[in-house]
Amino acid sequence: MTNKTKVSFGPSIRRLPSYLHIIRNAQSGGETFISGTVIATELTLEPIQVRKDLAITGIIGKPKKGYPVDELVVAIERYLGWNREHKAIVVGAGNLGSALSGYQEFKNHGLNIIAAFDTDPSKVGQTIHGVPIYSLETLETQVPGLGVEIAILTVPSPFAASTCESIVKAGVKSIWNFTNIKLKVPEGITVWREDLSSGYAMLSVMMKIKHKSELETN
Amino acid sequence: MTNKTKVSFGPSIRRLPSYLHIIRNAQSGGETFISGTVIATELTLEPIQVRKDLAITGIIGKPKKGYPVDELVVAIERYLGWNREHKAIVVGAGNLGSALSGYQEFKNHGLNIIAAFDTDPSKVGQTIHGVPIYSLETLETQVPGLGVEIAILTVPSPFAASTCESIVKAGVKSIWNFTNIKLKVPEGITVWREDLSSGYAMLSVMMKIKHKSELETN
DNA sequence: TAGATTGTTAATCGATTAACAATC
DNA sequence: TAGATTGTTAATCGATTAACAATC
Numbered sequence A, B: 001m002t003n004k005t006k007v008s009f010g011p012s013i014r015r016l017p018s019y020l021h022i023i024r025n026a027q028s029g030g031e032t033f034i035s036g037t038v039i040a041t042e043l044t045l046e047p048i049q050v051r052k053d054l055a056i057t058g059i060i061g062k063p064k065k066g067y068p069v070d071e072l073v074v075a076i077e078r079y080l081g082w083n084r085e086h087k088a089i090v091v092g093a094g095n096l097g098s099a100l101s102g103y104q105e106f107k108n109h110g111l112n113i114i115a116a117f118d119t120d121p122s123k124v125g126q127t128i129h130g131v132p133i134y135s136l137e138t139l140e141t142q143v144p145g146l147g148v149e150i151a152i153l154t155v156p157s158p159f160a161a162s163t164c165e166s167i168v169k170a171g172v173k174s175i176w177n178f179t180n181i182k183l184k185v186p187e188g189i190t191v192w193r194e195d196l197s198s199g200y201a202m203l204s205v206m207m208k209i210k211h212k213s214e215l216e217t218n
Numbered sequence C, D: 001t002a003g004a005t006t007g008t009t010a011a012t013c014g015a016t017t018a019a020c021a022a023t024c
Helices: A010-028 A036-043 A047-055 A069-080 A095-102 A104-108 A136-142 A157-169 A196-217 B010-028 B036-043 B047-055 B069-080 B095-102 B104-108 B136-142 B157-169 B196-217
Strands: A086-091 A111-118 A131-135 A150-153 A174-177 A190-193 B086-091 B111-118 B131-135 B150-153 B174-177 B190-193
Touching (some): A010 A036, A010 A047, A010 B196, A069 B196, A086 A095, A086 A136, A095 A111, A104 A111, A104 B196, A111 A136, A131 A136, A150 A157, A174 B196, A190 B196, A196 B069, A196 B104, A196 B190, B010 B069, B036 B047, B086 B136, B086 B157, B095 B111, B104 B111, B111 B136, B131 B136, B136 B157, B150 B157, B157 B174
Parallel strands (some): A086 A111, A086 A150, A111 A131, A150 A174, A174 A190, B086 B150, B111 B131, B150 B174, B174 B190
16 A cells, blocks of 8 residues: 555546536526536536536535536535645646646646746746746755645656655655656655556557448448 | 447556556667566556556567567557557647647657647747647648648637537547547547546545545544 | 466456436 | 436446466
């Protein structure tokens, strides 16, 4: 169990943001109730799956009407911890780091990026989306005490391991890892790897299968 | 079944790129065989899972020695369709699109981004990582006939649906969707959604759980 | 040879889906 | 009231893990 925080309902948790998005839209449209059926149709899921997923937030629906929209929004955000601020830093102020810094959606859900770090001297002193860029060398001295919870790791892969060490030394406990390296971290450090290669793999295989079935059909 | 290409072994396919990365490293290091146990240790997985996953590529290992590195690399790339070129376009030449255009790893695995499209007139005519940027308006006329297989969708969410329609009209059959919108596409179009929000959700919940257990412990 | 590692077959685990009574 | 939708309990499905004979 070393290093592994067990999370029950992984797949359910991953679907919640999509639900939240739809429910928020309904809220903006003035709806007060939304049914699991409607959400399911929107996302091409089974209604029973939506109901099961929403159950983990503790919200209770009304037969015939569905779930109370306002309560549901609050409950999902609470469940995800998106109702409070998470101070974060971007480590690697390249295009990807810059893109993530600018995502309004994350800001709306508590992600507060207060600084970025990079090795490129020409970037230091600049800002990306209003976020100041500091020298990566200063990370370990600057970050402790600022209450930074999350480090978003977007450095090139060869620097992932060493940069990760700096992040840990700086006392940041959670790492959102966008590199294709599996990080080795001490116990108590949470890592979520966003593996873009695995997405490309899925897309590639789906394409291959479709192509094959076309060949078979024709 | 409408719109849904069924892919068996989803989780296995998503792990293959990580295996490939490690096996390639072993290859560079001059190794000729690599065992499932070694790969598993590297990635904190069970050896049996690695063996099961590698089995789908058709490669047969040698007891005591492991799997032949060169053959394994070829077999994984073949299985993923990464042994051939996939022409692609980036739709939405912002930071994220720019980041993806520059990823050497994808280039090495057949992803050939031949053009980017954007609405911003100041971007049109420029290049990102050597990829020329054209006006989004010209997508439907320019792209057909070029043999583009993949559209990487990185426009802001409000434009996702309409841009998706253009992509489909242009005859591109696979979409790598980086927006937080569930796209509605005609049958025969493959979509893989890269859902960054779900990653943020997982990280957030893992943080919450860890925090709670710390409170309980102290 | 001895032992590490394989591939196969079976068991377990967890997630999805089905069935259905309860109810607004 | 009638019927759509809920929450619960059970069944199914698929993925992971275990056990173990085969073998280099």
